[in-house]
Amino acid sequence: MAANSDDIRKTIGRYVEFMNASDVDSIAALYAEDATLEDPVGTEPLRGREAIRGFYAAAVGHVKLEPTGNPRVAAGEAAFPMHAHLGETQILEIIDLMAFNDDGQIVSMRAFWSTDQSQPVI
């Protein structure tokens, strides 16, 4: 049975909150032990919660996430659009795609963003 859609929405809300609070341990705890993370899409996925924790430890503080729409949730997966604010001068348009296990943990995350484009803040 797929994870509950409302639980998935709550987890995504917490993910954004923890990212913006630079709370690396809490982010890592949202992931399953054997989860994968591919950021950006096309790179070799990281495997396992410890590797994923290391990724976020390096990333937080440099990125603030601003949702630009509601998560689209279907059958234990979700896609959600964001602006990633990189410092005060650049915005990157991102869509994160996550799959969840029956316990509502993230089992895979794929971050879609155009490696050839970011937009200056006006």
Place this chain on the structure above:
Amino acid sequence: MAANSDDIRKTIGRYVEFMNASDVDSIAALYAEDATLEDPVGTEPLRGREAIRGFYAAAVGHVKLEPTGNPRVAAGEAAFPMHAHLGETQILEIIDLMAFNDDGQIVSMRAFWSTDQSQPVI
């Protein structure tokens, strides 16, 4: 070699244009002969251009697509956010996820939308 990112952006632009013009033949021609379509995510994918053409023949006219951000393009895949206007009274938040072959044809499309949610137009 992955499809060119700018070609992918153009194809997505045409896809939205053809959808809003109810041009079913042109939509189908954007797909590879053996492509798959899963709409919404979690349903059994349709396989092959003819089945895909039939899907769009039934859908166009009822849906107008309004992009709500730029496509996020990486490594021959793209995700892009939209509002789907269903008649004049409902908006559905959608993210389409497409993969492209080396010739720039769509080889898979997965439509993420929350089957439990649509929003009334205020």
